[in-house]
Amino acid sequence: MKRTKITELLATQPGGEVCAKGWVRTRRGSKSVYFIALNDGSTIKNIQVVADAEKFDEELMKQVTTGACLSVEGTLVESVGSGQAVEIQATKIEVLGVCGADYPMQKKGQTFEYMRQHAHMRLRTNTFGAVMRIRHNMAIAIHTYFHEHGFFYFHTPLITASDCEGAGNMFQVTTKNLYDLKKDEEGKIIYSDDFFGEQTSLTVSGQLEGELGATALGAIYTFGPTFRAENSNTPRHLAEFWMIEPEMAFYDKEDLMDLEEDFIKYCVRWALDHCQDDLEFLNKMIDKTLIERLEGVLKEEFVRLPYTEGINILQEAIKNGKKFEFPCEWGDDLASEHERYLVEEHFKRPVIMTDYPKEIKAFYMKTNPDGKTMQGTDVLFPAIGEIIGGSVREESLEKLQAEIDRRKMDDSKLWWYLDTRRWGSCPHAGFGLGFERLILFVTGMANIRDVIPFPRTPGSAQF
Ligand code: ATP
Numbered sequence: 470m471k472r473t474k475i476t477e478l479l480a481t482q483p484g485g486e487v488c489a490k491g492w493v494r495t496r497r498g499s500k501s502v503y504f505i506a507l508n509d510g511s512t513i514k515n516i517q518v519v520a521d522a523e524k525f526d527e528e529l530m531k532q533v534t535t536g537a538c539l540s541v542e543g544t545l546v547e548s549v550g551s552g553q554a555v556e557i558q559a560t561k562i563e564v565l566g567v568c569g570a571d572y573p574m575q576k577k578g579q580t581f582e583y584m585r586q587h588a589h590m591r592l593r594t595n596t597f598g599a600v601m602r603i604r605h606n607m608a609i610a611i612h613t614y615f616h617e618h619g620f621f622y623f624h625t626p627l628i629t630a631s632d633c634e635g636a637g638n639m640f641q642v643t644t645k646n647l648y649d650l651k652k653d654e655e656g657k658i659i660y661s662d663d664f665f666g667e668q669t670s671l672t673v674s675g676q677l678e679g680e681l682g683a684t685a686l687g688a689i690y691t692f693g694p695t696f697r698a699e700n701s702n703t704p705r706h707l708a709e710f711w712m713i714e715p716e717m718a719f720y721d722k723e724d725l726m727d728l729e730e731d732f733i734k735y736c737v738r739w740a741l742d743h744c745q746d747d748l749e750f751l752n753k754m755i756d757k758t759l760i761e762r763l764e765g766v767l768k769e770e771f772v773r774l775p776y777t778e779g780i781n782i783l784q785e786a787i788k789n790g791k792k793f794e795f796p797c798e799w800g801d802d803l804a805s806e807h808e809r810y811l812v813e814e815h816f817k818r819p820v821i822m823t824d825y826p827k828e829i830k831a832f833y834m835k836t837n838p839d840g841k842t843m844q845g846t847d848v849l850f851p852a853i854g855e856i857i858g859g860s861v862r863e864e865s866l867e868k869l870q871a872e873i874d875r876r877k878m879d880d881s882k883l884w885w886y887l888d889t890r891r892w893g894s895c896p897h898a899g900f901g902l903g904f905e906r907l908i909l910f911v912t913g914m915a916n917i918r919d920v921i922p923f924p925r926t927p928g929s930a931q932f
């Protein structure tokens with residue numbers, strides 16, 4: 470008999486003969502009847518299987534334990550007690566895979582720390598099932614949004630020879646024999662005989678190549694893995710994460726901020742519209758204010774706040790007794806505690822912070838006429854801090870070159886990037902959204918390691 474997914478069965482009228490396959494969540498029973506809660510991952514909801522003890526072999530039923538995989542055939546009947554409209558009155562039960570008592574997801578209420586040590590099995594829990602289904606839906610939302618707005622999905626390389634982006638430390642890519650490295654007279658490793666003939670790394674961002682796409686196709690977006698060897702060990706940083714980077718020709722700062730706000734609201738609305746069951750579960754089990762917070766973001770306009778005004782607000786707060794761990798004088802890069810103060814305590818809604826001091830931002834950002842600030846537009850979110858890093862790009866070759874020189878950057882590998890400014894340069898802008906930071910916000914989970922199936926962090930690349 471053909472198997473039907475549980476999400477479909479739960480929406481089916483009672484009466485027919487059905488087959489469900491999935492994993493046992495719980496099994497209860499009396500002498501005369503067994504109740505099995507079966508889940509197949511298609512929905513957070515289980516289907517209840519009712520099995521009369523007299524019809525089933527006791528030895529078989531001993532194998533129906535938490536975590537075991539079953540194939541069940543029976544009649545779909547109206548349910549009285551299971552909390553669902555229908556349940557299966559079983560006529561045939563087959564154990565596809567037994568599951569011993571040492572199954573690590575056996576007990577309820579394990580800590581997230583414990584689950585990370587069993588990340589290969591945690592996917593079978595309710596919480597991780599919910600997070601992964603939401604993650605999928607967010608990816609679909611993102612592709613749909615950009616597709617509907619005329620952006621082209623553009624693939625940028627993961628291996629790169631340019632290390633000038635400055636967004637973080639990079640992982641090297643090499644086929645060299647690390648036990649026998651040839652060095653030149655100055656003691657520097659020779660790369661000319663390496664696989665690519667030069668030193669290469671995993672990319673920290675697809676932006677520079679994205680700009681090439683935008684200045685040809687008009688508007689593109691990337692959506693792919695990104696690597697940063699930052700030893701930060703925070704609940705918001707991964708060594709391997711997914712980033713969405715739209716890049717648009719003919720956008721100014723206002724256009725860019727409008728897009729950032731519209732895009733992120735679209736994603737949040739999509740979650741509320743498409744992930745109701747999973748959100749309700751997370752709202753109950755993880756964070757009682759989750760749905761309220763998601764709805765809140767949709768209602769309010771984001772604050773648009775120049776950095777300098779932000780610093781004034783923080784200074785004022787300090788005068789009134791607010792204590793921060795890190796300094797926040799004009800010129801300092803804001804720490805997450807500052808971002809969260811502005812968003813959660815001062816404005817109580819998301820903030821797009823703009824016009825940052827030159828010294829704390831990347832070389833490619835457009836400098837303001839004041840000569841001191843750059844047209845960055847980062848989006849700061851409650852509970853997360855920075856979720857989007859964006860900016861208008863400097864389109865003038867002369868100014869961009871001057872900034873590269875001022876920073877004493879090695880531009881020998883950036884010639885192709887500078888060519889965009891040499892031949893038919895245009896005003897353009899773009900941003901990077903950390904996919905897992907969005908998932909953190911939408912699920913209410915507290916640690917970024919728990920919103921990606923297999924996290925990569927300092928000291929941990931298992932599974
Ligand atoms: P942060 O200040 O939080 O370290 P950043 O300024 O280094 O971030 P950008 O270079 O602007 O980040 O990258 C764009 C976006 O990518 C960020 O807004 C964030 O959402 C995400 N991001 C950056 N670094 C990481 C990381 N290590 N793990 C997960 N997401 C990240």
Ligand code: MN
Nearest residue numbers: 847855857858
């Ligand atoms: Mn940033």
